[in-house]
Amino acid sequence: MPRRTATMLASTLILIALLCAGVFFPVPYSEMSPGPTVNTLGEARGEPVLQISDRKTYPTTGHLNMTTVRVTGADYRMNLPEAVYGWIAHDSVVVPHETLYPDGKTEEQSTQENAEEFSQSQESAKVAALGQLGLPVATQVVVGSVQKDGPAEGTLHAGDVIKEVDGRPVRQPQDVSKLVTKHRPKQDVEFTIVTAKDAAAAEKAGREPVDTERVVLTTTASEEGGRAIVGIQAMVDHTFPFPIDIKLADVGGPSAGLMFSLGLVDKLTRGDLTDGKFIAGTGTIDDEGKVGPIGGITMKLVGARNAGARYFLTPADNCATAAADIPDGLTLIKVENLKSAVSSLEKLRAGETSGLPSCSAG
Structure with a gap:
């Protein structure tokens, strides 16, 4: 066999081997891509996303859509061709695996954390919306x-x-730790509480709980620093x-809070916050x-x-x-807080688009 032919054959075989290695050997990356959007003013799986009773x-018309991101699972191992395709594709982003799953976090742990954040975001969305409307919300630790x-x-x-x-x-959760840590380990600390059962019964009856109990606990030392806990x-x-209930399954994380709040404000006030427009x-x-x-x-x-x-409400810190890369036909509106978001939607409804706060690159 001629030397040139042998060299070309060897090079081809090496190239094939490298391609096979790229296919079969994983790389430490994960992929993010656009996820589904849900209209907070509408329904999901046949029932209203925002459910308000006794009020x-x-x-409402139009859309106030929350948006999501789809990510590859913690156990998914991307190969080199997939990573390269993700890098050049416009509708996906390839990021280091630890960006999505830091410290070796499992998919189950990530799902649980996202569920907890989603639940907390719903509570804050309700509080913020009612605060915007001047409606009282009682808080307790x-x-x-x-x-x-x-x-x-x-x-x-x-x-x-x-x-x-x-x-x-x-009055605040941090008050508890401050008062407990004034003690030394093995000292007694007294709590005055309303039991969960009595608190639930009082809330159901629409009254403040009055029956309290005193409980004495002996502190112990924390593993970190030895403080009393x-x-x-x-x-x-x-x-x-x-009653306010937010019904939306298979969604996690805290990022829908703003859109839940706006949906609640729209449903609880006269007029139409969106004027029939599609806003996400x-x-x-x-x-x-x-x-x-x-x-x-x-x-x-x-x-x-x-x-x-057609319009996208964008957190100021993400602006x-x-x-830097706005899809054609989409207008970004910068948002600092719920009040500014409501104000921007009112301007949009009135046709005052020149006064909308905008995002700029860099």
């Missing part, structure tokens, strides 16, 4: 979870309302003036209505435009990234 609601084999196990329970610690009123996680719980958006929201940044903004823009959106 007058008003007809409750036992969120009890550490197994900790001092509080069997004595305090999830849902118990913490009124006082050592006779001092508790009783083995509970305190959190804020809200009591709403009327994203953003976390806290109890005060502040809108925070989210991940996967470019994929959410693509998903929104593919669904038919620069979003403005």
